[in-house]
Amino acid sequence: MKKTTLLLGLVAISGLAQAGNLSLGAGDDFVTLSRTPNGLGLGFTADYLNNKHGDDSASVGLEFAVPAGPLTVAAGAKAIYVDADGYGSAAALGGRAALDLGSNFSLFGQGYFAPSGASSGSIREVNDVNAGLRWNPVPLFTVETGYRYFDVKREDAQRNRKLADGPYVGVGLQF
16 A cells, blocks of 8 residues: 555646646545646546545546637546455546636546456446636635535445445646
């Protein structure tokens, strides 16, 4: 686990050279840290999620984004590591969208899904969804509110886990 965490940290630090958004959010029973790229082209993503039950998930991925006026859409893939009633990993496909509303506000959403054929161990599928509203009061700083849902289904349904399922608030840096 320590080596995986160190590797994810080093990869995340190297990706900071690319324009993006780094945000930290907290819900009733979970904390989330994520890095999302900005602009046209290939970008690096990273997410970490921990809940009050000690379950956690970390992911890294690549996506290709296309801005079209106020709308940006991206499609990509993530490698997801899950430690929730046992270890496992999954390869998820998905995407995100962001809509600039003007006056420094934007709507955002993302969704990634890993079916049983792309999951290891006892993991049958992973659903990772996040949507919200972001406010950029000054050029570098963001405030956001949203809803985070992260669900892990296992071969044994009694071991299914929802790492996040609820609203959150967060702050971030946009660079």
